[in-house]
Amino acid sequence: DIEMTQSPSSLSASVGDRVTITCRASQSISTYLNWYQQKPGKAPKVLIYAASTLQSGVPSRFTGSGSGTDFTLTISSLQPEDFATYYCQQSYITSLFTFGPGTKVDIK
């Protein structure tokens, strides 16, 4: 099975800050990596798929990069609506989609 880890598990940031979240896979997954945002009481929302492709309607301040085992999600200038929990997910093995443990971004 492919295990996903994320760091940090949580972070505090201010509006306007640049934020970077890291995701690591236990084996190479090429670019089969998705990023989701989840707000309390809501379903997750896809931000990035195939490691770096921005989902339609998602602001361009979100960027994804990486391949193999190491990936990053960057928010270039944090906005009030970006305070949420972010999850990575591998799609290399679709018979066993795996999520990372999540990174909670809250207000400093």
Next chain:
Amino acid sequence: EVQLVESGGGLVHPGGSLRLSCAGSGLTVSGNYMNWVRQAPGKGLEWVSIIYSGGRTYYADSVKGRFTISRDNSKNTVYLQMNNVRDEDTAVYYCARAREWELPGAYYYYYMDVWGKGTTVTVSS
């Protein structure tokens, strides 16, 4: 509008059974990879099960042998039959479509682009 609506959650005793439903509109469940994802209170997302468009099914180890995913094409609905439930099955259960995206010259990519609002399952005596 593409939409998924879950139902069937509730309170169930340990060892009991429950069937969750996910009704699709604006999409055909039989033509898509349909998933169940759950989230225990205060915890992260856990993928539970998938049914491929071709009908093959797969499960997380934590539910294998106890849960069964199926679909009724005439009702455009996906189900999750939960048997022999445990305390740790307490969660919000989401239904999600894994959309297929082809990068020319590469394999297909899949990402969950449509989610329901979720249905809550509480396992308690």
